[in-house]
Amino acid sequence: MFSMKNMRSIWRTADARLWRDVLAVAATASLVGASFGAIAVAAGMPVWLCCVTSLVVFAGGSQFMMVGILAAGGGPVAAVLAALVLNARHLPFGLAIGHLISDNRLGRLLGSHVLIDENTAFVLAERDPERARALYWVAGGCFFVLWNLGTLVGAYGGDQLGDPAAFGLDAAFPAAMFALLLPALRDRNTVRAVLLGGAIALAVTPLVPAGVPVLLALVGLLVVRRTPATKETVPA
């Protein structure tokens, strides 16, 4: 079973700093969720279906994309496939951090639902496995709750707060991700892969469908050398 021992250890490990770090980013999820609710209702989705979407899909970008394509008169199959391409990056995320989610199979299966960009970045930035697990669940849980509350409020017309861009919230996501990725960039192999991958993604974004640029960034792995990573971290 999804054990009490795991839950207690996560609770114990989650100190004030951990909560503060997670909530600083998760707060934006409620406002973006509200804009999803508002846009989906405006596109003709009933309120209950907006809420179900955020609960069962729980992947912001793909939700916007599916609703956008359907609202523009696109077919449901095309809408779902385009949204799934956008979510394909979660597969390598799971391969990279999946072992840290839980000690048992059921915990890993349930925990998969809250695998998102943000908790993947939090976990990759953390060296201590116990703390990484706490970050995974606390960040995943906070984003899940706030994203869904935001959707509910936005769907009921609570989107009168204004444009998220006016508050600079669109800068919060890349800023948080960049801060979390920074420690990993001390490794030279990682820097090589990241720079080539990032350049490819930037160059092809105007040319290919959404989601594909990020996947093409994996070409950057071709420049990873065969030397053990531990030796590469030694400063030159």
Place this chain on the structure above:
Amino acid sequence: MSIWPVLALAGGTFAIRAVGPQIRDRVRLSERATVLMAIAATTLLFALTITATVYKGVGDFAGWSRIIAVVFAGFLAWRKVPFALVVIAAAATAALLRLLGLS
């Protein structure tokens, strides 16, 4: 709008998310494979970050406010400013620049 596309997207997304952790459960990866997985995830997240900094929507320029805010946040993170402050500073910078009329 029907529920079927929503359920299809939910099922597909959950499958994509569950595959990784289930494989890590059953297969013992070599040291090198583990390192490569971490580099792959970092590369994907970095590509996501940089495209989310420069573009909005499908390939439209996001404007200078966001880019300057993210670069400033990167500088603060490099100077070891606490994470929560970095995030707040980024949002405040972008908001302020827009208030001043920058795109």
